[in-house]
Amino acid sequence: MKFTLKIWRQNDAKSKGKFVTYKIDNISSDSSFLEMLDQLNQRLINNDDSISVPGCPVHYDHDCREGICGMCGLYINGRPHGPDKGVTTCQLHMRKFKDGATIVIEPWRAKAFPLIRDLVVDRTALDTIIQAGGYISVKTGSAMEANSTPVPKHLAEKAMDAAACIGCGACVAACPNGSAMLFVGAKVAHMAYLPQGKPEAMRRVQSMVKVMDDCGFGNCSNAYACEYECPKEISVTHIAKMNRDFLQANLMSEKEIA
Amino acid sequence: MYSKFVDTSFCIEKPIILLNITKYILLTNKRVLPMANTLLKMSSLSRKVFMALAGTFLLVFLLVHLGINLFLLRNDGGEWFNLAAGFMSTNYLVKVFEIFLLAAFLIHILIGIILKLQNWRSRPKGYAVTGKTPTSFFSRYMIWTGLTILTALIIHFIDFYFVKMGLIEVPAGAADKHDFYAMAVMKFSDMTYVIVYYVWLLVLGLHLYHAFQSVFQTFGFNHNKYTPGLKRCAAVYAVVVTLGFMVIPTYFQFFFQS
Ligand code: HEM
Numbered sequence: 108m109k110f111t112l113k114i115w116r117q118n119d120a121k122s123k124g125k126f127v128t129y130k131i132d133n134i135s136s137d138s139s140f141l142e143m144l145d146q147l148n149q150r151l152i153n154n155d156d157s158i159s160v161p162g163c164p165v166h167y168d169h170d171c172r173e174g175i176c177g178m179c180g181l182y183i184n185g186r187p188h189g190p191d192k193g194v195t196t197c198q199l200h201m202r203k204f205k206d207g208a209t210i211v212i213e214p215w216r217a218k219a220f221p222l223i224r225d226l227v228v229d230r231t232a233l234d235t236i237i238q239a240g241g242y243i244s245v246k247t248g249s250a251m252e253a254n255s256t257p258v259p260k261h262l263a264e265k266a267m268d269a270a271a272c273i274g275c276g277a278c279v280a281a282c283p284n285g286s287a288m289l290f291v292g293a294k295v296a297h298m299a300y301l302p303q304g305k306p307e308a309m310r311r312v313q314s315m316v317k318v319m320d321d322c323g324f325g326n327c328s329n330a331y332a333c334e335y336e337c338p339k340e341i342s343v344t345h346i347a348k349m350n351r352d353f354l355q356a357n358l359m360s361e362k363e364i365a
Numbered sequence: 366m367y368s369k370f371v372d373t374s375f376c377i378e379k380p381i382i383l384l385n386i387t388k389y390i391l392l393t394n395k396r397v398l399p400m401a402n403t404l405l406k407m408s409s410l411s412r413k414v415f416m417a418l419a420g421t422f423l424l425v426f427l428l429v430h431l432g433i434n435l436f437l438l439r440n441d442g443g444e445w446f447n448l449a450a451g452f453m454s455t456n457y458l459v460k461v462f463e464i465f466l467l468a469a470f471l472i473h474i475l476i477g478i479i480l481k482l483q484n485w486r487s488r489p490k491g492y493a494v495t496g497k498t499p500t501s502f503f504s505r506y507m508i509w510t511g512l513t514i515l516t517a518l519i520i521h522f523i524d525f526y527f528v529k530m531g532l533i534e535v536p537a538g539a540a541d542k543h544d545f546y547a548m549a550v551m552k553f554s555d556m557t558y559v560i561v562y563y564v565w566l567l568v569l570g571l572h573l574y575h576a577f578q579s580v581f582q583t584f585g586f587n588h589n590k591y592t593p594g595l596k597r598c599a600a601v602y603a604v605v606v607t608l609g610f611m612v613i614p615t616y617f618q619f620f621f622q623s
């Protein structure tokens with residue numbers, strides 16, 4: 108297959124970026140989006156004749172390449188992780204594009220995600236939010252016998268749905284307001300539903316929301332773009348869960364944080 | 366809030382009106398600035414809860430307002446309508462309600478503007494390709510529909526509320542400053558006014574459609590079974606309010622004989 112790629116190139120956070128157009132051919136329809144970019148980079152490194160604009164390889168994030176680590180993340184043709192639904196960029200295949208198509212590739216854009224280089228952004232803010240309370244603060248030892256703490260099935264299901272979040276940041280990238288509500292909602296909810304996470308649920312939601320605000324993410328306006336673009340199809344019902352837990356925490360818990 | 370100001374406003378010469386309006390703005394400003402500051406420092410989730418509370422109050426108020434306006438349709442020379450309007454401007458309970466109403470508007474508008482400014486700031490550099498994610502269409506335009514409602518509101522205040530307060534001269538044709546029936550009939554006989562009024566109502570309807578469903582999510586209520594039904598309720602509410610208000614000028618344009 109043949110493609111025209113318009114890729115955002117920017118040397119570092121300070122310099123001015125621009126789109127550079129590359130033509131690429133001889134791409135298998137079975138290759139993933141990242142494999143396609145790998146081939147572009149290989150040709151750039153080899154200074155291949157087929158490359159019209161020579162230069163340094165394109166920087167982009169990736170790690171597991173099997174849709175579980177959350178490292179990859181490109182804004183492809185106006186959508187995080189591209190046109191396919193429920194997949195990460197590494198799981199997106201070139202057969203989802205028309206032969207000869209022009210593909211515009213941009214980095215995640217948000218104030219809380221400063222750009223590092225080309226298509227790589229710094230998503231430390233998401234980790235900072237987790238550090239504020241996205242854990243259970245007692246040492247629980249190694250995994251216990253599964254049946255020693257009974258969990259009703261419907262709660263286990265909900266917690267698992269929320270826990271599917273891989274922290275890629277597509278929700279922030281998709282949100283018209285650059286808000287991280289779906290990420291924080293998922294991280295708050297997957298613990299709040301379970302007996303191990305419940306005791307700290309109120310304190311957790313308060314401190315995580317506070318840090319989320321401090322990181323410079325936008326406010327939720329219930330547009331639900333996040334839910335649509337989430338590669339793990341996490342539902343905005345988890346945002347509702349966070350909203351009501353936060354309300355309850357602020358109205359009823361003894362210690363006020365937010 | 367404005368009682369001090371009503372005393373000095375029996376005079377209707379132009380300079381005094383200007384002076385009074387300036388004083389009014391200054392008077393409210395003393396409250397507006399600290400209020401905006403408090404709202405600014407609040408956590409993003411709490412802020413939305415206040416916005417939704419104020420918005421819900423406005424949603425209910427609109428129904429009351431619509432109910433009273435529908436009295437205009439009685440061909441009784443405005444007897445019932447003026448009676449209802451008179452009740453609304455003299456009853457002490459309603460006066461308390463009126464203060465809540467003004468506060469609700471103020472809080473709602475302030476938070477709306479703060480939210481939007483923060484949301485714009487949270488994505489300093491935008492995408493080259495946007496709008497490919499199907500999001501709730503109306504949520505993106507809330508600030509614009511909101512600000513349109515605000516301009517309509519100011520004109521509405523000039524036309525009716527300020528007249529009642531004695532700030533603006535009673536238009537010729539009305540018996541006194543409480544003769545809202547005559548004022549309404551005059552406005553609705555003017556084709557230009559009616560067309561503008563229709564447009565405002567359509568914009569209001571768009572705001573209401575998203576608003577109604579949005580409050581539930583903000584308060585943390587999102588349920589597989591009930592939320593789709595609530596969305597339909599939102600549509601019904603928006604249509605009823607919009608069409609309900611539209612019926613009145615239509616009647617005066619085409620069917621009314623005095
Ligand atoms: C009768 C008039 C109005 C009613 C009944 C109304 C009602 C509502 C309600 C219920 C919401 C949903 C709140 C939530 O998301 O939880 C809302 C949102 C909003 N309103 Fe209004 N509103 C009115 C006028 C205005 C005005 C004058 C403005 C001017 C700035 C405004 C700006 C906004 C904005 C920006 C939002 C979206 C908030 C967000 O992004 O989540 N509204 N409105």
Ligand code: FES
Binds near residue numbers: 176179198
């Ligand atoms: S590289 Fe791990 S999710 Fe895509």
